[in-house]
Amino acid sequence: MVRIGDRVYHFMNLRDIGSVIDIRLEGSNIHLEGGTSQQQVFVIVSMGDGRIVKMRREDVMKAE
Secondary structure, eight states: OOOTTOEEEETTEEEEEEEEEEEEEEOOOOEETTEEOOOEEEEEEEETTSOEEEEEGGGEEEOO
């Protein structure tokens, strides 16, 4: 589980490590046959070079 303040990285880019500054739930606007899909969880990360990046929670790994 990722929390605010944790050092994380995207699983496809191991060298780019940043700190979680916010966690947001966002609704999905995809309509399926049985109804709408669930909300998605996004992690807002402040990278070491000053960039602010929005990543899906499933794509984030904790840096140790």
